[in-house]
Amino acid sequence: MSVKEHTDPQTKLLGVIGRDSGVDRARSDAAGNVYRLTARIAIETDGAGSGRFRFRLQCFKTDAATEQTKANTCNFHFATGSNAYWCNSQVPDHTTTPPAVCAGRHLDDGTGSDVLWVGTVWRSMAHQLELASVRGFSATFNAGAGPAGVAHWIATENAIVNLANQQAENAYAEWSSNCNYYSSPRPGAVCAAWCAMFATWVWDIAGVPAIDSSVRETYAARKLGLYGRDVWGTWHRTAPKRGDWVIWGEPRISIGGHNDIVVDVRSDGSLDVVGGNVSGKVTKRHVFPGSTTTNGQPLSGYVSPPG
Structure with missing residues (x-):
């Protein structure tokens, strides 16, 4: 038009x-x-x-x-x-x-x-x-x-960070067990563990060009690490940056683990992260890469936005 x-x-x-x-x-x-x-x-x-x-x-x-x-x-x-x-x-x-x-x-x-x-x-x-x-x-x-x-x-790190922070400040919470609005592009709400849904939603809305429907439909948290390692070449074990995905557990197809988004890197190496499906809502946390575990998994690395 x-x-x-x-x-x-x-x-x-x-x-x-x-x-x-x-x-x-x-x-x-x-x-x-x-x-x-x-x-x-x-x-x-x-x-x-x-x-x-x-x-x-x-x-x-x-x-x-x-x-x-x-x-x-x-x-x-x-x-x-x-x-x-x-x-x-x-x-x-x-x-x-x-x-x-x-x-x-x-x-x-x-x-x-x-x-x-x-x-x-x-x-x-x-x-x-x-x-x-x-x-x-x-x-x-x-x-x-x-x-x-x-x-x-x-499509900048600030857009990713601002959007993630806004969702945490708004304290978006699922309305039923794992039922959430971050599950698109599938029609309606998907009632499933949604940390990966949130992570891909933020990148998608912030304009990261690589986030297509196949990535958005990836609901296994650790599989997002495979995209960074095997598809985009943006996987790294150290030196996190604002806007990166955090991968808890080694990258693999199986379920388990967790995803967050880095919103701040502190001078002591600790991180402020925002993730979905943390106690049923979007939550901001302060974590230590070398010692914090999530869902029983250590922090294995990070995926930076491609492009």
Whole structure:
């Protein structure tokens, strides 16, 4: 879809992530012209050099006959009304009822406000879209249904670290035994040990280009070490860096062990790490590579992001 992007002298458009969503193929305007209405998310800076990013919801109207597209208000007609749920807590479940911590707002409120979480209802199904605001870094994914898009232009160690820290600060927790939202791209939530799901999700959303569906579907924690050692050549036993995966247990296909993400390397050689499925939630820990064990396994090494 070719469109004229939003412009504002106080902001700079860095890109657009997410597939067009909420397509309505059978709408007509007052003159009887059939059109499609689509929505997507634009990523902008604040224009002040602070390094902060924000999302802006953009909607577009495409004439079905001419395929010409122009900006439009986001007046989707859901059965329950044209509402979005903007939240600052955990991802809501797949129902049409927003959690108590969310405030209902119209999609076409026109504020362009910074947002943390958005869930929209499309026809008879709930469609949850998470916007993870991370101290100036933002990413989007389609909770429980796979990433809607990846912002490759922010594929840096800071993006990985900020996203991991944000998830730990938000204290995301599974809602049932091992049931979690980090299991995409498989449809729905997968109820299985999810430390590897979390590790690959963070890299994927942060824009690491090597994270394809085969990597995302790797649920054996120690198998991630095999990708680093045998596929990407980024496996190393020492000298961890921020953004690296931590592999607990020797790399192999079998289950067991654990994965974390390095978020800080201290002067004494100890590490601050963030991992999923630690006591059923995303947890930040302080570990010592030479002595700490996790799930009965020593720290065997690290995998750095390829590319």
